[in-house]
Amino acid sequence: MSQKNKIIEFQILNQEIQNLQQQLQNIDNSIQELHILKNGLEELESVKEENEILIPLGQGIFTKGNIKNKNELITNIGSNIMVEKNLKETRDMVKKNILELSMALEKTQEEINKNVEKIQELQKELE
Template sequence: MAERNEQLERLAYEYQLLQAQAQLLAQNLELLTLGRNEFQAVKQTLEELKKVEDEKPEILVPIGAGSFLKGMIVDKNSAIVSVGSGYATEKSLDDAIGYLDARIKEYDEAIRKTQEALAKLEGQLQELAQKAQKLQQEAAMRFSVKE
């Protein structure tokens, strides 16, 4: 009986650890998805900018709290894009779009791997739950047989 309780406690501990890992992966997946969506939005904006016929189109520049300033794009043929670690570089629109595409693909791969890891953890959690349930059923059967 004591051995069975130890097994159940060990399974419960493992379950909690795996659950915590799954929560971290789910949070990571959410952050990756947000990052990917941001890059996708920038890419779409640049693609739409290429279609604009005005040489210096007017835009609204967000300044926070739902407020904007009117502005003008003085060079619609290039964009300054972040390349990480606080650095940015000026690229032609086509190069910027290509760069963003590559980053989106990196995000897609990271999202795919995270989803796979999460699915694996969920399978392990299910296995542990089944083991615990089996141990509890065995204990209940032994208890009722002894009566």
């Protein structure tokens, strides 16, 4: 492979690593959000029905509300399709999502590591 092609491959791999690192960050953020949700579901389990709670609307804004039935949760299952699930089903779904994202995180990290190895080899060849 010519020197010019090695430089081009080096740049492509570098860009790919940056893209993968961004994906890694996005996956990690999603996992953190799911852990917060999981903790919220665990707290919901201990709340008595008809107790007043603060309901987050987003960006630090809350409204007061009462829990009518903590075992009826409306869940977005994708493509803005909402279904009713009980607390256990919802917790299981969140745990499954955490597991799937953790596997994707691991796979993405492995891909980054492979590309770093390739870059190191190219650096040696370019010296």
